[in-house]
Amino acid sequence: GRPGLVLDEAAASRVRALMPGLKERAKTLVELADSAAFLARRPPLPMDAKASTLLTGDARAMLRQLGPVLEATDFSAPALDAALRRFAETTGRKLGQIAQPLRAALTGSTTSPGIDATLAALGREDALARLRAATQ
Numbered sequence: 001g002r003p004g005l006v007l008d009e010a011a012a013s014r015v016r017a018l019m020p021g022l023k024e025r026a027k028t029l030v031e032l033a034d035s036a037a038f039l040a041r042r043p044p045l046p047m048d049a050k051a052s053t054l055l056t057g058d059a060r061a062m063l064r065q066l067g068p069v070l071e072a073t074d075f076s077a078p079a080l081d082a083a084l085r086r087f088a089e090t091t092g093r094k095l096g097q098i099a100q101p102l103r104a105a106l107t108g109s110t111t112s113p114g115i116d117a118t119l120a121a122l123g124r125e126d127a128l129a130r131l132r133a134a135t136q
Contacts (some may be wrong), residue, residue: 004041010126011040021113038107039121043133051104059101060135062091066098067088067131075124081116107135 005011015022015036021062026032038045055063064086073083079085088095099115106127112118119127 004046005037006042008038010123014039014121014123014126015115018113018117019049021117025111025113035109035111038109038112042106044087044131045130045133046110047104047108048110050110051108054101054104054110055134056101061106062098063094063101063131063135064100065091067135070119070131071124071128074118077114077116077120080119081114102131106130 018036018039022032022035026035058104058131069083069087070080073079085095087093088098091098100110103112103115103118104110106112106115106122113121122130
């Protein structure tokens with residue numbers, strides 16, 4: 001089994017929403033299950049080694065700045081994408097400098113479907129809870 005997984009209707013809904021992006025990245029059913037596991041976990045998430053290295057002090061500070069921006073954004077992929085791009089522009093960062101630590105905070109990994117789709121699938125409450133847990 002996979003300890004710490006909660007397969008409720010909310011998790012099933014998140015998996016359905018991200019399935020196209022998850023399938024693109026997985027070569028086997030085991031890879032698909034592993035890549036979807038973050039959708040059924042509650043924070044604080046276990047972090048893989050690569051994800052942990054992305055959550056530096058600076059990255060955590062940046063993610064704390066990003067929290068209120070996300071909180072005020074409509075949780076649809078297009079609105080989230082626009083908000084992330086605006087945040088990158090106003091803070092003088094490249095999108096990847098935001099997306100990679102954000103992905104680590106949200107998934108515990110360095111791979112996921114697009115960060116906007118991942119945020120939208122998690123939903124505001126879950127995404128912000130994961131962000132808070134990863135930046136403490």
